[in-house]
Amino acid sequence: MSTEFHKLLFEISEALVTDELAALKFLSLDHVPRRKLEAIHEPKAFLEVLQEKDMIGAGNLFFLKELLYRIHRIDLLTAHLGSSREEMERELQVLGRAQVSAYRQLLYGIAEDLTSEDVRSVKFLLQKQLPKTKLQENASMLQVFLEMEINGIIKEDNLTVLKDILQRFRADIKKKIDAYEEGKKENYSREEVRYPVSVSVYPEEQGAEGEAEKQHGKIYKMKNNPHGYCLILNNHIFRNPRYNREGTLQDGEAVKRVFKWLQFETVEYMDLEGKKIYETIKEYSKKDHRNMDCFVCFIFSHGEKDKIKGVDDECVNIDDLVSCFTGTNCPSLAGKPKVFIIQACQGSVRHPSVAVESDCSGPLEVDASPLTSIPDKADILIGMATVEDYLSYRSRRTGSVYIQSLCEKMELLCPQREDLAAILTEVNNEVAKRELEGSKQMPKITSTLLKKLIFEVPQ
Template sequence: MSTEFRKLLFEVSEALVTDELSALKFLSLDYVAKGTLETIHEPKAFFEVLQERDMIEAGNLFFLKELLYRIRRIDLLSAHLGSSREEMERELRVPGRAQVSDYRQLLYEIAEDLTSENVQKVKFLLRGPLLKSKLQENASMLQVFLEMEINGIIEEDNLTMLKDIFQGFRADLKKKIDAYEEKKREKYSREEVRYPVSVSVYPEEQGAEGEAAKQYGKIYKMKNNPHGYCLIINNHIFKNPHHNREGTLQDGEAVKKVFKWLQFETVEYMDLEGKKIYDTVEEYSKKDHRNMDCFVCFIFSHGEKDKIKESDSSGHLEVDARPSTSIPDRADFLIGMATVEDYLCYRSRNTGSVYIQSLCENMKSLCPQRVDLATILTKVNHEVATKDINGFKQMPKITSTLLKLLIFEVPQ
């Protein structure tokens, strides 16, 4: 990082006060997980997190400019970033340029417009839907909005309760929300014209096409070649021959074929011991990913809850590899598991695992239709869960903190 860039962030951070940091964190919730933001108590740490997520970097300061513009620190925008209110207004009128969502901007503007008396009225009306402990006198309106989101009381497509609350004493804010909803409906209408192809993967559900279109959010950038690394760790041969995983070679070949086709740099490591699994994953985590779009990792082995079996182990599972089976505390993760905890998954010695083969087949057929990965995995879940596997059943699991649609670009 250049000295000039570090100095710039230092000077901006020194000029921000506590309430402004809270506003910046709230406006960034679509990009940084709530759990991470809760650990941030000063602006420098906030800027470090934005750098980790490539939201700001030397030569790319638009997100920082937008944040300062949103919280009305035009003085910092002008003095340190060489921009102005007029320039930002022009930039933000360009379709797709704004990175802070209309929804989060709306909530921030409402919070800024409320008097202390208004805030107390909102808290009083929310007693019941929210715990009293979450409505303490010193809780800011942004904190209240966050608790409403956590409890499912408000969300981007459902602001009914908020409108009901403001109808009684701030009808102007109710109208502001109405205007936001109308603008959102117009945007969806334009998108339906621009993207007329159905995204439904089940023919009998074509009638839901309009609703599916309304679920479209932003799409992750997928423009580099290669898009990223696809790392495959495939344990086939074990110290105890009875534990050998026949059929896993077919899984490795199927995954390599699909992800090479999707323009990933694909590499497979066979029969790794426990420490080597750690070392290999760590090695790839430290590679330069700046000119890549995403990272994919497959781990094929025996396992049980929180454990992966290494290739020189004999009887019990003795390597505590701890794959994450709960919601990660950072955004932009998607984890697909062949089965839910405490249940078995099945693999044919001749054709490979039920889950991986279904995944690869669905990616080959649905990626050209621009179906997003979460939808593909849901279809895989359905196929595997309803399949009779010699009298047994298997239920895969999806865990996601994705903030946008993940659509793989298929080479023409």
């Protein structure tokens, strides 16, 4: 790092006070895990973490500029970063330029607008939902919002409780939430593909809590650094511009952020033709993985039945891609986990939203055909954005519902040593709850993993 850049960050950190640091941390929650932010108590440490996360650098100061603009430190913006209020307002009007989400901006704006008496009213109305220790007199509104998020009371797509509270004494602010929710009703793009491979599912037997982790051989080894490759095949710009996949860049950035943090060698390939998709997968299956623990592959594209489309509209069979990593075709990964996450539709049907009753009047039955075990395809997990025949959804502004949820859950649950299958189940639950253009989306997990896959978080 250059001396000038280090000096610049030092001068900015010296000018920030405690409340401003709290605001900066809150506005950065979409980019830095909450647990890491909780450990930060002074501005210098905060700026160091932003560097670690590649959010700022000597030639990349926009996120820092945006943060200072959001907390109204225009003096620092002008004196140290050569910018101004007017310049930032112009920049932030560019679609996709803002890195602080509209959701964070909304909550921060509400916190600023509430008076001390308003904050006391909010705390009083939350007494039955939050512990008293979190509602003490010195707790700021941002701290209360954070606790509401942690307890699932509010989230980006569900602000009902907060609206109900504010409606009682600040209807003007409640209208701001209404406007935010209207703005979120944007067009979601759709992608079509069907995943054809039927693979057996081997759920691991559950014993007493924590017992499985103590048993030798029940967890995949994750001790190397890097743990393995995280390969991202991300098709954004197609030969036919009408098929361009806006929002997929945000998915790629989210995956890179998470898997770099988890100590994977992360590589992204953009805009591949159909033939090149297969060649790239084949190339990575031929690499020497003996000193690695795992292989992870994300594929973001359009497709059709059983296939993924390249940007040239040429297709490649998904089974051919996965088969490159069987024990026979990739012996250096035999017995090690191979993970494929595919963001795409599996059809063109909307998944209906149905009412859920607390009980049912008749017996429940499950019909299933027995699946043949294929040992050569053991140790493979496939996460699909949706079940067969249905649509998945991608926001042009924030990325796909499925991938963004997965990345958020991994940042939250990997430090708690949750295995990947459990994390994907949490993702299924969260995505299934969302209303998307009046429809639903139900992701799918297919697995022949023989052990728990727990990603080790660097200390």
